[in-house]
Amino acid sequence: MEKHATATDEELVNQVRSGDKEIYAELVRRYEPKLLRYASSLLNDREIAMDAVQDTFIKAYVNLNGFNSKRRFSSWIYRILHNEAMNLLKKHHREVKFPEGFDAADPNHFEVELSRKETIKMVHKCLDKIPIKYAEPVALFYLEDKSYEEISDILRIPAGTVGVRINRAKKAMRMTCQEMK
Amino acid sequence: MPRNEVDLTREVMEKIRAGEVKMRSRWYFVGGSAAMLVGVIAALVLAVFAVSLISFSLRTHGPMGSFRLQQILASFPWWAPILAIVGLGLGIWLLRRYDFSYKRNFSYLVAVALVAIILAGVAIDYLGLDDIWLKRGPMRQYMQQFGAGMGRGNNMGGRNGMGPGGVSGTTPR
Incomplete structure (x- = not known):
């Protein structure tokens, strides 16, 4: 081989x-x-x-x-x-919803930007707490090191949508992870 | 006993070696692509046909058509818009499932397809190109019945209508 x-x-x-x-x-x-x-x-x-x-x-x-x-x-x-x-x-009927009261479009939700390293740590900890639609692009971007273009090809969604979903997922994970502390 | 990653490679390769898993032939995929292409084209042709039929149906009611709503509703070929919607839906579904159309703005693609279908349908009706449907193709029988009901058909001559010089008509072709 x-x-x-x-x-x-x-x-x-x-x-x-x-x-x-x-x-x-x-x-x-x-x-x-x-x-x-x-x-x-x-x-x-x-x-x-x-x-x-x-x-x-x-x-x-x-x-x-x-x-x-x-x-x-x-x-x-x-x-x-x-x-x-x-x-x-x-x-297996696995369905996870966004945390109660979470508004993905609200820009005031958790303004603090995390570093990539911190985000990866958060992804490992909280990925299963967000809907699969958002968990997938995050896992591909932070855990598998895929580019937006590749994620777009894998999930068959426009590259712009990949970015939106990743941002929403990060906000939701920050909220969920904070509640878990 | 828990499986490990080495087992996974071995399990996959054993199935391939034993012939339990076989690669589909290239022709299978060529046939699939051809069927999809035919499906999309057929869906678009059906949608254009339905729009030209709707346009024809509305136009043949003449300038006082709006006052004869009951008559229009009674004779309107309702299957045509349903067919157009189903055809368009099928075309979109096939494209989304098998194509890379997600790379473009999909709502823009749908809007362009809708405008193109409506324009093509109306143009076909106004230019009289839909006479082809009367003479050949799978819709011939229906078109002849429909044309006869609306005052148009193979045995009724071509296009009939009111013009500035009075009633006009054409001889049977």
């Missing part, structure tokens, strides 16, 4: 599509920790997250010929995991 270490994801996909199934193991190895971390942050259950990630890799393999190698493999596989996670959350 050493010889594949320098190949891009998209090059590996093309090799798998050409018939070399074993190369898919390299893609699984590359993405397993990232996808598992992301799924665990959304689903709050390591076992369910592992099932979601396994199903993601299987669905990605089955549909590999449908992947457009001019696009990013990373966004594509995160998108599959997003769909899996959404299905599982619906199945």
Whole structure:
């Protein structure tokens, strides 16, 4: 597998599509920790997250010929995991609402800006206290280091909406985290 | 026993090696894309057709049409606007689900599509291009019945109406 270490994801996909199934193991190895971390942050259950990630890799393999190698493999596989996670959350009826009295549009709510490091700490602690619609872009931006453009591709929402959701999520998390102290 | 991350790679690869999981052929996706394209085009054609029919229906009631509301309502092809809405909805759903249209302002895209459909429908009716529907295509039978009911059809001649010189008409084509 050493010889594949320098190949891009998209090059590996093309090799798998050409018939070399074993190369898919390299893609699984590359993405397993990232996808598992992301799924665990959304689903709050390591076992369910592992099932979601396994199903993601299987669905990605089955549909590999449908992947457009001019696009990013990373966004594509995160998108599959997003769909899996959404299905599982619906199945387990997990619905979190904004805290009582929270007005996301109110600019007076928690004016203090946190550093990125502090925000990441807050995300680890409070991500499961906000609605999934807001938790997802925050997890992708702060925990997975994805750009707005990539998050837009994964969640299929405009980049501007990504920014709005992240800001609202941060405000909601600050409020929730403060209440928890 | 709790699973670990090494198991996950092994489990996935074992299923692939054993042939339990197979890659779909390229043709499956080519067929899917073609079906989607046909679906979107059909939805748009249906929407344009419905608008041209509505425009025709409203126009044939003449200058005193507003005083004959009951008559218009009674003969109005209600299925046409429903079909237009369903067609447009289907087209939008297909685009949202499979395309990267989210990168653009979606409400702007919908507004442009609606204006284009309405303009195309009205233009087709006023230019008489909808006579094609009378002669061929899946809507021929309905259009002939509808045209006959409204004083227009294959056996009724082409376009009839009131002009400055009196009643005008065309010979059957």
